[in-house]
Every structure is written in C-alpha cells, then in structure tokens.
Amino acid sequence: MISGRTLAQGAGCESKMSTDFFRAVAICHLSEKDFKSLGLSEGQNVLLKNEFGQVVLTAKKDAGLPDSMVFIPMGPWANVLVGTESGGCGTPHFKGLEVEVAATDSPVLNIRELFSGMGA
C-alpha cells in the first residue's frame, strides 16, 4: 500500500469535514487486474487490513497501478494502516506497507465515525 497526494485531496484538505473530502480521500485505487480478480464492481467497497488496523474504502480502478499495489489518497483513512515505527528519523512508513484486501459489503465510515469513541 502506498498513500500520497491527489489533486482532489489537496483541494479538500482544508475542508476535511466535507463530503467532497470524504469522496476524494476515502477511496482505494487498485489495478484493473486486481479489481477484476476481487470480483469488484464500480462503487463497491473493499476491506483493507494489516497489523496496524483495518479500514473500509470505496474501490476504484486505476490503469496506472501495477498489480498487487493499492494507492490511497493521504489522510485519516490511509493512516489507519500506518504504524508508528520511524526508523530513528521521525517519519513513519506511509508507503510500502503490506495490506490484505478483500471485497466487503461493510460501509465506509465518514470522518466523524472514523474518530468516534476517540478522545474527549
């Protein structure tokens, strides 16, 4: 899994509580082959999990992605899958993480749901 910037993510990064930001960021890009092999159709969700957490995202076909790689726009959904280890330089691995991906009927949590139960 790699996370990174997209134009829509950047345009929405100062309105994070908006539905535009949700639509731009709570998505998972997959190669056309992986999309097909998971039996996905456009708009269907995928569950991603690894040792750090699990998150449901809307699947999106991306012809530019190699097989066995997923891309998630940077932000709170992608960061559920990121660990805290910083290799002695302060920066966690936001890219190059191993994740398991499967089709799911579970819904994508909106930004308030994603943080509900955390903190105050």
Added chain:
Amino acid sequence: MSEAIMIRDAVCSFCGCLCDDINVEVEGGKIQRVRHACRLGSSKIMGHARIESPMIRKNGVLVAVSFQEAYDNAAKILLAAAKPLLYGWASTSCEAAKKGILLAEEVGGVLDSTATVCHGPSVIGIEEKGLPGATLGQVKNRADTIVFWGCNPAEAHPRHSLRYSSNSCGKFTPEGREGRKIIVVDVRETKTSKNADKFIRISPGSDYEVISALRMLIAGKGESVPDEVGGVLKADLADIAATLKAAKFGAVFFGLGITHSRGRYKNIDNALSLVAELNSHSKFVIMPMRGHYNVGGIGQVLAWSSGYPMSVDFTRGAPYFNPGETSACDLLAKRDVDAALIIAADAVSNFPRATAEALADIPVIQIDPYENPTTLLSDVVIPCAIAGVEVEGTAYRMDGLALRLRKMVDSSFPSDEDILTGILESVHKQRQLAANEGA
C-alpha cells in the same frame, strides 16, 4: 457595496511553489475571483467554512468563549504540562513561527513541524551530505534535463512544471518542454509520468538500490551492476546514466515517494551523493518538493534561532535535537508528552492512527481557521486569520527563497502571531500570579 479592486501578483500560500503571479478580485471586503492559481491555490484563497469562535471543552462539549479565556486556558494547559509538544507550523508565517519558538522555550516544550512526517528524512540527509541546490529560477532558465523522483507535481504542485521546470520557457531554455529531457522515476504511473520522455518504474522500496546502481554506472563501474536492479533492466539504467552525464544543466526534484519508503533518509543521502558525483561531469542540482507553503520557513526560523531545523526539544534548558526521539510521532507513540498545541496542521488526520490515539489522551490546544479531526479531540480551539490571505507575513519557497505574503482582505480573527502572543502573555501573567501567591 464598495468598488471592486484587483490585487496583482500576490503570493499563493498553499504549496511550496509559492506562485507569485496570483491576481485576486476583491469586492465588498470579500474575494470574488482568483486568477492564475491552480485548483489547490484557488481552493485555499477562496476559502471554506470557518471555526466561528474560540471554544473550550466543558463536560465533553466544545463551548464558545472569549479569545482571552481561550488564551488563559491554553496557557494553563502548557504550564501544567511537564513536556508539551508544539506541533505544526507549516501553513503559517515565519513571524508566527518565531513567536512559537519563544513560547516553546518559555514553557519548556518540544517544537516540531510537519516536516517530521514529510521531508524530515530529506532534512536529515541534507544535514549529513549538504545540498547541491539552486533557485527555481535557475532551473527554469537553464535546466535541459530534469528528473522527478518519487514525486507527482502534476497533482501536488500543479504549476511547478509550467512556472519552474519541465514545461517552462526560460532565458536559455526558450523551447520549453521541447528542449528538455524529462525522466520520471516512480513505482506507479502518474500524471507527471505521462509528461516524461522516459518513465522508469521501480519496485516499491528499491530507491536506494536504483540510486546506487546509477552511481556505479556514472562512475564507470557498470560491470558491478546486476542485470536488473529494483525491477529496472541494467540497459535502461545505463541509458538514464548516459542522459544524466550528457546534461548541460540537470535538476533532480524528489518527493515523498523516496522519503516515506524503505531507506528513508539514507535514500536522500544516496541521492545527494549521486548529484554531487554528477557534478564531475555536468552541472547538477537537487531539490526536495516541499509540500506545505512554509514548511521550509519553520525550518529556517528554527535553525537560526536554535541551531536545528525540526524536532527541537527545549525541555533541557538548551535546544536538543535527536529525530526518532524528539520527533512528534515518536514522542506521542511513546506517550512521552503530556499536552499538545497543534497549529497550522491537522495532526490527527496526518499521523498514524496509534499516534492520533495518543493525542486523544492528553490535553490538546488547536489554532486553525478550519474544523478538522484535530478539532474533535481538542480541549481548546482558537480560530485564526489565514496567513497569505488575511494577514501578511514571510514564507520560504521550496528553493529557500523568502517571499512576502500579502494581505488580500480584512479578517475579524486574530493572526497566529497575535494568538501566540496572547498565550505567551497569559503564561507570564499566570506565572507571576503563582509566584506572588507563593511569596
């Protein structure tokens, strides 16, 4: 309704490009139209729904208070903490950063910037090797060969190519894109790679190996390079090495594809060595693609005032810098800070989940124009004016050039600098009161 005015050649305060040709139409005290800005800059300048009032959390709910009450509560949290974290600083002015460093020293905290989850590894690599750098103007006017490594400016810095790099026309580069060779190295196809003459797709986490192979080829030791490195054929690497050596003026731009991946600061160290060695054959420069518009500025202000560019611990009486120990994510992961002030950044969104959870367990002060997930966990929320739109100030472009941000419209909110001054004054006042009571 007052007459419309046009503000010309203002600086965009979104990304590290700091485009300084932005025209803004203002009428009735409101921005009506933005010209020349990209989608990111327009979105920033036109604005979004704001936090309307300072707030403090009472019985689990954020309630509106006066600015003074918010400053007093913030000061109380910082004074009660043994080791507060003061984090963010990338999307505000250098003047605010200067005030924040004073506050960190005063309360004995750790000050870190968003570089720590971004180009922090670049900062460390540059400290180890030095930076063969240039201004973006030099690249525009002279570069005939440009490498984009692990970055996608078409989406993160949309006007970079037209104003400064691949597609710009300069004094000695009048043909623009036609006169340049563009190489893109990435693990996936991007909008940037579609504009390349040569796209090299490498395996994830293999940047260090690929850079090392290029160094060997450039040094004439190709016989030591295996047939394939990082998923790239040796013949393709030899082709790239020859192109780089033949450049009259080459520039490497690199992004988080290389800092966020396996190798981290060692990748940067290696890339800096590659560029230093290329200078035996040609003129070559290298530059990190800084994301937030003034993440370079906080590094500059911290460096000249403390000696270190990020992750500075002021709890010991003298500045102390040890990334991995004094960096924000590590401090939170180890639960080594007991309060946080988050300014001009959204730590809760942009940190790993476990780190955000650590923030949820300590008192948090937020200074920001906009509601975001950090607001959901904050105990004190202080809305501010937007630097570069409602307040002037100084910011550093990705090449280290300082530019003056303009004020486009008035704001009813105080600036970040004003807010930090208010908190600092409250810290002094509360300390004096405590001293008087103890006397």
